[in-house]
Amino acid sequence: MVDDDRVFKALADPTRRLLLDLLFERDGRTLTELESRLDMSRFGVAKHLRVLEEAGLVVTRRSGRTKLHYLNPVPIQLIHDRWIDKYTEGPASMLADMKKTLEGER
Amino acid sequence: MTAPTTQIYQVFIKASPERIWDAIVNPDLTEHYFHGSRIEITAERRVSRGPDGTLRGDGWVAEYDPPRRLVHEWRPMYDPDLAREESSRVTWEIEPHEDGYCKLTLTHDNLEGAPRTAQHVSGEGWMFVLSGLKTLLETGGRLDGANARADATPRHASTGS
DSSP states (O other): OOOOHHHHHHHHHHHHHHHHHHHHOOOOOOOOHHHHHHSSSSSHHHHHHHHHHTTSSSEEEEEEEEEEEEOOOOHHHHHHIIGGGGGGGGGHHHHHHHHHHHHHHH | OOSSEEEEEEEEEEHHHHHHHHHHOOOOHHHTTTTEEEEEEEESSEEEOTTTSSEEEEEEEEEEEEEEEEEEEOOOOSSHHHHHHHHHEEEEEEEGGGGGEEEEEEEEOTTTTOHHHHHHHHTTHHHHHHHHHHHHHHOOOOSSSSGGSSOOOEEEEEOOO
């Protein structure tokens, strides 16, 4: 329910990351709208959305007869706080900055 | 990109519904995670004040159903640009789950007449408040500055309140 495993597993799939990006672009979309942006069956998209929902990354709301999908960014923030912040200090941060600077110069 | 006019944030917190409710309506607790604001919420009004007593927000309360559901007006006063916009609405829902966890869902909607406010509260805005609330209830710590990370020593919940 609350474990990081579900979030990591949900994020491990490129289609699910794409779905999150689509919701970030515009929140509160229906399955039909999301499906139209992917080369995948309605059933397949629904399955991915369910995994995202179980991981808490997507929250659904009913609006009349339609179900809207909303991005919930909190689990990613918590993972960031727990797993990323502490490793990005010091040398790792310096290398990341260096990469950014060098790649930005191209 | 414009911020969405309906925003939903959800977080699991290991605390009872009553403790979570108290942390939302009790100014002695809100000041630890809500940008230092002392927020008092009654069945009628939600009044938010800064540490120096200046008014940061004042709005009506539409639903007050402890410890499950709270709906209030969002009328920010801490910034003149935001204060000029139409007011919006915030809904807090607390649902108990297994293992002593509760699911807290915050919905900020009716933001159609308040694009600047929508931008201001989106992303890190509510996220910072909710992760601070979670930290306060689960460890008694504050999520700001030096305490934000790696402070594994659980402090007593009443410290500093």
